[in-house]
Amino acid sequence: MGIAYHAASKEFHLYNAQVSYIFCVMKNGQLGQLYFGKRLRDRESFAHLLETAVRDMAPYPFEDDRSFSLEHLRQEYPSYGTGDMRYPAFTVAQENGSRISDFVYAGHRIFAGKPRLDGLPATYVEDEDEAETLEVTLEDRITGTELVLAYTIFRDMPVLSRSARFIQKGPQTVTLEAAMSLCVDLPDRNYDMTDLTGAWARERYVRCHRLHEGVQEIYSMRGHSSHQFNPFLALKRPDAGEHTGEVLGFSLVYSGNFLGRVNVDTFGVTRVLLGIHPEGFAWKLGPGESFQTPEALAVFSERGLNGMSQTFHRLFRTRLARGRYRDAVRPILVNNWEATFMKFTEPQILEIAREAADLGIEMMVLDDGWFGKRDDDTTSLGDWYPDRRKLPEGIRGLAQKICAMGLKFGLWFEPEMVSRDSDLYRSHPDWLIGVPDRRRSLGRNQFVLDFSKQEVVDWIGDRMADILGNAPVSYVKWDMNRSITECFSTGRDADFQGEVFHRQILGVYALYERLTSQFPQVLFESCASGGARFDPGMLYYAPQAWTSDNTDAVERLRIQYGTSYVYPLSSMGCHVSAAPNQQTFRDTPLQTRADTAYFGVFGYEMDLCALTEEEKEQVRAQVAFAKKWRRLVMEGTFYRLLSPFEGDETAWMVVSEDGRTALVGYYRTRQPSNAPFLRLRLAGLRGDLAYRIEGREGTFFGDELMQAGLLLSDRASGVRGSTVRQGDYQSRLFEVYAI
Ligand code: DGJ
Numbered sequence: 114m115g116i117a118y119h120a121a122s123k124e125f126h127l128y129n130a131q132v133s134y135i136f137c138v139m140k141n142g143q144l145g146q147l148y149f150g151k152r153l154r155d156r157e158s159f160a161h162l163l164e165t166a167v168r169d170m171a172p173y174p175f176e177d178d179r180s181f182s183l184e185h186l187r188q189e190y191p192s193y194g195t196g197d198m199r200y201p202a203f204t205v206a207q208e209n210g211s212r213i214s215d216f217v218y219a220g221h222r223i224f225a226g227k228p229r230l231d232g233l234p235a236t237y238v239e240d241e242d243e244a245e246t247l248e249v250t251l252e253d254r255i256t257g258t259e260l261v262l263a264y265t266i267f268r269d270m271p272v273l274s275r276s277a278r279f280i281q282k283g284p285q286t287v288t289l290e291a292a293m294s295l296c297v298d299l300p301d302r303n304y305d306m307t308d309l310t311g312a313w314a315r316e317r318y319v320r321c322h323r324l325h326e327g328v329q330e331i332y333s334m335r336g337h338s339s340h341q342f343n344p345f346l347a348l349k350r351p352d353a354g355e356h357t358g359e360v361l362g363f364s365l366v367y368s369g370n371f372l373g374r375v376n377v378d379t380f381g382v383t384r385v386l387l388g389i390h391p392e393g394f395a396w397k398l399g400p401g402e403s404f405q406t407p408e409a410l411a412v413f414s415e416r417g418l419n420g421m422s423q424t425f426h427r428l429f430r431t432r433l434a435r436g437r438y439r440d441a442v443r444p445i446l447v448n449n450w451e452a453t454f455m456k457f458t459e460p461q462i463l464e465i466a467r468e469a470a471d472l473g474i475e476m477m478v479l480d481d482g483w484f485g486k487r488d489d490d491t492t493s494l495g496d497w498y499p500d501r502r503k504l505p506e507g508i509r510g511l512a513q514k515i516c517a518m519g520l521k522f523g524l525w526f527e528p529e530m531v532s533r534d535s536d537l538y539r540s541h542p543d544w545l546i547g548v549p550d551r552r553r554s555l556g557r558n559q560f561v562l563d564f565s566k567q568e569v570v571d572w573i574g575d576r577m578a579d580i581l582g583n584a585p586v587s588y589v590k591w592d593m594n595r596s597i598t599e600c601f602s603t604g605r606d607a608d609f610q611g612e613v614f615h616r617q618i619l620g621v622y623a624l625y626e627r628l629t630s631q632f633p634q635v636l637f638e639s640c641a642s643g644g645a646r647f648d649p650g651m652l653y654y655a656p657q658a659w660t661s662d663n664t665d666a667v668e669r670l671r672i673q674y675g676t677s678y679v680y681p682l683s684s685m686g687c688h689v690s691a692a693p694n695q696q697t698f699r700d701t702p703l704q705t706r707a708d709t710a711y712f713g714v715f716g717y718e719m720d721l722c723a724l725t726e727e728e729k730e731q732v733r734a735q736v737a738f739a740k741k742w743r744r745l746v747m748e749g750t751f752y753r754l755l756s757p758f759e760g761d762e763t764a765w766m767v768v769s770e771d772g773r774t775a776l777v778g779y780y781r782t783r784q785p786s787n788a789p790f791l792r793l794r795l796a797g798l799r800g801d802l803a804y805r806i807e808g809r810e811g812t813f814f815g816d817e818l819m820q821a822g823l824l825l826s827d828r829a830s831g832v833r834g835s836t837v838r839q840g841d842y843q844s845r846l847f848e849v850y851a852i
Contacts (some may be wrong), residue, residue: 142217257283293388336597395611455482495537523588556595564620687713
């Protein structure tokens with residue numbers, strides 16, 4: 114690994130064994146992009162990769178060189194309005210209204226390690242030699258603004274991290290109207306763009322389309338990363354698939370408004386921009402002030418989409434998630450939400466807990482409805498005091514009783530929200546986001562608290578700390594159930610308002626930072642109406658997230674498959690719920706529900722007391738199975754094998770790092786009639802090892818399982834007694850062990 118600076122050619126080459134990223138200082142002092150992809154041998158100059166051409170109509174800054182036009186140069190952090198007609202990476206407005214800038218190279222430094230980003234989540238290193246960082250400083254002479262572009266290359270992963278920092282060193286006040294975290298200009302457009310789209314209860318469906326000239330975007334302007342789009346996009350070569358081919362993956366470590374824009378010009382040059390959404394954003398920089406963008410990550414894979422995902426998984430699991438639970442197996446929990454909703458009594462919760470303890474479950478989580486007088490969603494958010502009608506001895510009393518059963522106890526909060534019918538709203542009407550003299554839109558009957566105000570964050574933090582500090586709470590589910598509208602902070606200046614969206618999420622991060630430091634023993638799970646804030650920013654504070662409110666196994670195959678493009682299994686909350694399912698009314702077998710949920714952080718979301726004796730025995734066995742496999746599921750390498758977006762079958766597997774143990778999941782949502790023979794080609798095993806498969810006769814070499822495949826045709830498979838379940842919505846698991 115290294116970062117080479119070639120002084121004669123003014124080129125930077127960031128590389129490790131797998132990837133190279135190369136750029137240069139161009140003759141106008143700005144930065145030009147040369148290469149991003151598979152590792153290249155270092156050389157003094159790659160200047161020939163900066164192609165130029167004389168093109169009609171193209172503007173040019175140097176009278177004697179018509180070929181040097183920003184419109185046709187590939188750039189590192191392009192500006193607005195000086196010849197590049199594509200979308201810029203940033204815009205700085207001056208006091209006189211001009212948006213023209215000229216940031217030229219002023220110096221750089223290269224150092225071991227990776228610095229933190231103040232107040233923002235980011236990937237990190239534990240040893241300085243895990244990564245190297247380059248900071249390039251550029252200056253705009255007229256405004257005196259400094260721009261620091263930061264790059265970190267990881268030693269052992271094909272990952273490049275980027276961010277930008279603006280520092281106003283001049284005497285005037287400037288306004289940042291756009292400040293993206295990353296720009297990559299690729300020389301051609303021969304890519305398919307893959308991203309994750311959806312809505313509530315169908316989050317992160319995989320979408321893929323060929324790039325076309327013009328702009329294709331993913332975005333959120335909701336104040337959170339959203340159900341609709343995820344702050345991730347990949348560009349894959351058309352011949353790349355799950356296992357082979359070149360893929361570039363981009364991810365933003367941020368939980369608020371974002372934009373991922375792919376701008377293809379009519380010469381086929383592809384510009385990728387990723388960062389905070391400029392809409393509604395305007396950040397004032399007075400003398401001495403600075404602005405730090407969130408971190409963006411660029412991953413290169415030549416092993417297809419699985420290769421890209423495996424890099425993101427490893428990075429996010431080991432160098433983004435933090436705290437005690439980063440490396441610890443997660444407790445198997447039961448959550449009362451789908452069992453009781455908000456209408457519960459303490460005896461009911463204790464009944465479920467007793468049953469849970471008997472079945473081997475390790476934690477009881479009390480969801481929404483325990484505070485104020487909240488029997489439905491019209492009331493009490495903000496009043497974080499236990500409802501004594503439901504919990505006569507408060508949270509402490511309930512938690513103690515649950516702990517006495519040998520279980521851990523977990524609790525739900527929705528810290529960023531307030532109900533109109535609440536003491537908090539009545540005493541602090543000015544603590545809401547919204548324009549005072551205009552209508553405030555409701556969402557799920559609630560308003561959003563103004564977390565750009567420190568006193569609001571402190572007050573909510575104190576309430577939560579009071580509960581967490583006075584009861585044995587081991588887990589917090591941090592929910593967030595509406596988007597932000599009428600974004601405005603009461604009592605602030607006009608030019609503060611463009612900062613509110615970003616300051617809101619900084620407030621959320623600050624509260625997470627406070628609580629995770631104050632209560633390091635607590636496991637945090639993030640949630641937003643299911644999976645509306647499943648993003649890398651949240652993973653920094655909460656190592657797991659509620660994947661979706663849709664717990665139907667068939668739907669979960671798609672949701673978990675899509676989520677796995679970026680996020681590790683250790684981050685996906687996956688629970689078995691009752692059938693027929695509450696969202697889809699589909700009746701799937703209990704075994705299929707569990708077989709799907711094993712590939713995540715396993716738990717239950719149902720009234721365990723309503724199970725038959727036979728079902729309880731099944732659940733007992735499931736819990737034991739999950740305990741046996743959870744370490745491998747969390748730490749192993751995940752491979753997607755068959756896509757639920759392409760047919761009736763889904764398959765995936767997790768393999769231990771040494772390739773000796775694997776768990777394979779195969780799911781068939783529709784029973785075929787008179788089916789053809791089926792084989793499933795496995796991945797990640799060791800070709801030279803012999804394996805046995807639990808419940809199946811004989812031994813199989815790894816190369817055979819990967820090349821010829823695992824026989825799934827029931828008669829041909831040699832399954833003892835042919836116990837394979839038939840019908841729609843069936844699943845099978847294969848436990849694979851090296852002999
Ligand atoms: C939305 C979450 O996704 C659910 O799991 C549940 O916690 C409800 N909110 C509670 O209001």
